[in-house]
Amino acid sequence: MTRRENPAQVRLTAWAPEDFPLLLRKNSAEMTRFLGGPESEEKLTGRQQRYEALSAREPAAGRMFRVALADTAEPVGSVGFWEREWRGEPVYEAGWNVLPEYQGRGLAVAALAELLAYARTHGTRAAVHAFPGTDHPASNAVCRRAGFTCLGEVDFEYPPGVPHPSQEWRYPLS
Helix, strand or coil: CCCCCCHHHEEEEECCHHHHHHHHHCCCHHHHCCCCCCCCHHHHHHHHHHHHHHHHCCHHHEEEEEEEECCCCCEEEEEEEEEEEECCEEEEEEEEEECHHHCCCCHHHHHHHHHHHHHHHHCCCCEEEECCECCCHHHHHHHHHCCCEEEEEEEEECCCCCEEEEEEEEEECC
């Protein structure tokens, strides 16, 4: 990693049932603008179940974390990684978000740095990839600041079945 953004400013906690209100807060038009828009309550319930299940599996399978301010424990977003195959290689994919009122403080970079340290310690795959849209400069900046290498533009499906021009970023874990 080229730089860690004051990692002590955030604390990661495995996603739990009490995090559903945070998931609801993140489901705004502003927060989902680059992800296909807000989801129905049914889809959010399914997402909550998937997040809890991922965080209950063995650490190498990935994790979804609540991101909170280290000093106040105020929830500010989420960060996670999960297993996937990409171009024939077993890798991890990472995703994150920070609530609007906390953006611009380096919290996403700090959370991603903590996540990468966790994946390096517990993971079994060689790299973490991220695929922010080419139309999302803030998430691309987070990747750059966290030490990922940009491999270029790809059509990445998100939501599934919807190709979206994205940047492919890679972070080696070894």
